[in-house]
Amino acid sequence: MPRELLGIEWDVPRVLLVALVAATLLGLVVAASTSSAAFGLYNPGWEGTSELRAVADETGTETTVIQNTTGYRSAGPDSVAVVLAPDRGYTDREAARIRAFLDRGGTLVVAEDVGTGGNELLAAVGASARVNGTLLRDERFNYRSPAMPLARNVTANETLTRGVDRLTLNYASVVEPGDDNTTVLVRSSGFAYLDTNDNGELDDSERLASRPVATVERAGQGRVVVVSDPSLFINTMLERSGNRRFARNLLGSEERLLLDFSHTADLPPLTLAVVTVRNTPLLQTLVGCLAVGLVGAWGAGWFGRFGGLLGRVRGDGRSADAAPVTEADLVAYLRERHPEWEESRIRRIAQGISTERGEGGADD
Template identity: 40%
Template sequence: MGDSTARYARYAVVGLALLVLLSLGAGVATSTAAFSAYNAAWDGSTNLEEIAATGETELSVATTVDSAYERSEDSIVIVLSPDRAYTEAEQTQIRQYVDEGGTLLVAEDFGSQTTSLLRGVGARSRIDGRLLRDERRYYRTPNITLASGTNNSTLIGPEQTLTLNHGTAIRANGTTILANSSEFSYLDTNRNYALDDQESLESRPVVTRESVGEGTVLVVSDPSLFINAMSDRSGNRQFIGAVLEEYDRAVVDDSHAERVPPLFAWLFWLRSSPLAQVALGTLALGGVGLATTHRRVVSSVFDSDEITVDADQDVILAYLGAEHPEWDTADVKRLIAGVIPDQHKRDDDD
């Protein structure tokens, strides 16, 4: 009876430990942030990858401006309501990407961060920032307005419908209008959710396109058009698919928003830092060296005296040199020396 109880208790402890590990793993590998490509809930944007794959477009997420705008050829970068403003230097970098033929899609409703970005890249369209309502042509509530494509658009036709969820309008300023709200829409300036005397009914742009240098800037007046709940709407899905399928490469620029889970953020950082890769590889090989040097400790865990691997500094240096010949030998030596003490000295001391 006692042995059985103890055994079940051990099973319970192991099961609880696994549950905790799985919960922690889900926490570091997923996100709850709105617009996040790692958030599968209604306000995430995991659907974008599926839509991109349908058109054979490779979709990725970038956490730095350098990685997002590194290639302009046959490429589109998507900016969804950033949390922080882009610096002048970053705007110059993005302007160069567009000038050289890249496409930039900016989707915003009420945030102010994209105004300076659009100005900085040389675009003329501007986000209005007031709530767009339509009490005649809407989905579920007047705040979820419907818009139609124009004859100027190859991305959405006049017979197709876009659904905007608490979106705004665009001041087109002479750019090409791809979609308009209905003639019954108005901008709710004072946010009282009613048409007042100073507010007028008229059709307003919600998607525009313009040429900048050799590239293109697309502006959408509602970033939530790209979230999972709204991208399931047929017109929205067709529009997103039509935009993405024109390019081999699509990148979601999350460099100015906290939307990437910790695990992926760490992996992105590691991939972009050769020095960190050297340090991690050195630590890993150093761990092997320490474990094999003190094999009596390992034997006590694994009940084996047969594990013997020599991993001194010369071996590690030769391995890293073969794997990454572009790394500076002196830097690698300094890193190894900082992680692994002199192997032969320890042997003599023993």
Template identity: 40%
Template sequence: MTVVHEAGRYETASADGVAIIVAPQESYGPTDRAQVAQFVQRGGTLIVASEDDRTNQFLSEIGVNARIDGALMRDEQNNYRNASLPVATEVSEHRYTEAVEGVTLNYGSAINTSVVPAQRGTEWQGQHLVNSSQFAYLDRNRNERLDDDEVLEARPVVTEESVGAGTVVVVSDASVFTNAMGERDGNRRLIENIVTDHDRVLLDYSHGPSLPPLMYALLVLRSSPFIQFFLSLTAIGGVVIWVWGPPSRRWLPARIRGRKTSPKHPGRLSKEELIEYLTTEHPEWEEKRLRRVTEAIIRRREQSADND
């Protein structure tokens, strides 16, 4: 799996791989469009996930006829928690939909395959992989209710069509590929089928939203053996310190720690060693105070021994 931050990576991408573009927010320039289109033309698989109809320009420019409607899909009967999270239950047989019983959208839309450019013929040459239930409708005015001019019917939410020697799959909701919605059984299975069907996966963020900091750090970590090695050493060092305690002054040279002998626990020092220890730890103390504290420690130690 490779994260792509510039479209130039498509030039060297394997035609046996799959590229996933999630919620493209910026327009692809002529050069970038050409690189993506060439990847598909020579046999690559491209997944475009978006509920925004502004993505249609990009789809048109790479030769895809399917169009994202852009209106919010709702389903009062088949949904997850509420009607704005419809569950598309009509699933066609396909390698990507194996064991997929339904795909859950999160404020998603539908895909329009009935409007096909005249220069490409009058019929759409593709396949509906997943359709909504027959109780779904497009809430164009977003008033959260079915109006007289809104129709209940099954609509495609995942489609596939051939472009050159390659394939383009359109998903009408970018959130299908997010962590939260990816936990839904059908969504997770759909993603797994797509990924495991290819040897290489490109995650294209070159024209989409920026990665969250933690996700970016994780991807950098996975792609850098040096950082992994460094963090492993750091973790091992942390375990050693946790088990054995932090480094003490007894690890330092005698000329640095100011005494020739390693300190022992005060409870095990003789009177002379205890005075030496306190002198090193508290050089500002006067001799009378050193001896007074030393005698107090010895008395307390002896009383403790008697109590035992």
């Protein structure tokens, strides 16, 4: 038997419809707030980097996600910016903003493997290191596969490699230090080689050697850290040996963290809206005024009056301003709605409603 709630009779079909609409809306909200892009900060899948936010929270560093290089303008020497596998190049103006950030003493971390966006950015900001782009393999020291080498040679560094004894790589390349001012932080084992012909085997022309996979160098008044494997920071790899500690050292090396996603996969729509509001003072003011207005409207009882007006609107289009509903109207309505009821019951209910209305009760 249907039950009435908030002036609406809830039968099974209506409940199922509301449940379906709610499930659909929930699905849309989830879809609008998550991403499936590789290296996506809001991608909770194995190839996303959503776990990076948790690592940043562990360090207590103030974290900002930026979708435009203008975010570098307010970053000082106490800031570190992270760029993961940019999928398009930085313009001269954008690169100039990052150079100015380095000139103020900031730290820039660029993680790249086979793409060109990272090397283009390194050249634009005056760094000498470059990522080779050829796949690194290690037949002896690896995690499950030669394409996932264990980089076991770690240079002691007070902040960047503290507590790190190795890195677990995933289809990584190597870093080519540009000059003597570049310090190698981590190297592969001596059994690693570059698969120059991409055949998955060690050939006579390929040489075993320990090669750099992470470096640091001075640039302006700041420094640039280069990592030859952006997948080191994805969700499924952060738990591998040494990776989380290394990421934590990088993200927490300064007081403020910029996660630069201005040249990688777009943020999901809902998240983009939130980030845009956070980064735009004018929008923050407008949203704040709207919230205050809604609270004021609620306090003044406007929502109650509007709800009461809606509650008085009849299914046949008549509203509170239409002619009053008579007892005869109620009898006719009840006959149509409940043909199984006896005539005496219909008239008794109609009379009771009319009596209640006459005593100042609800008029619907």
